[in-house]
Amino acid sequence: MAQQFVFDCPECDSVVAVGGEIRAEILEHGCVLCEAPASVGDFCRPSETDA
Numbered sequence: 001m002a003q004q005f006v007f008d009c010p011e012c013d014s015v016v017a018v019g020g021e022i023r024a025e026i027l028e029h030g031c032v033l034c035e036a037p038a039s040v041g042d043f044c045r046p047s048e049t050d051a
Contacts, residue, residue, distance in 0.1 A: 005043045011036030017046065 003020040012034040018026065026038045 004046050006046055007031075007038065007043050009034065009036060009038070010042060 003023075005018055005020070005023045007014075007016045007018055007023065007026055009015075009031040012031060014031060014033050016032075023043055026032065027040070029035075030037050
């Protein structure tokens with residue numbers, strides 16, 4: 001099963017569930033909506049968002 005991550009853009013507040021390949025693209029090119037730079041800290045595992 002592919003790894004899943006939740007990306008929370010600090011610039012536009014977009015929250016998106018992505019796979020590992022898309023995570024790598026966002027880290028390289030920035031947020032897909034606002035193009036703000038992204039860092040590893042902007043991602044978490046889906047289980048980490050459950051409260």
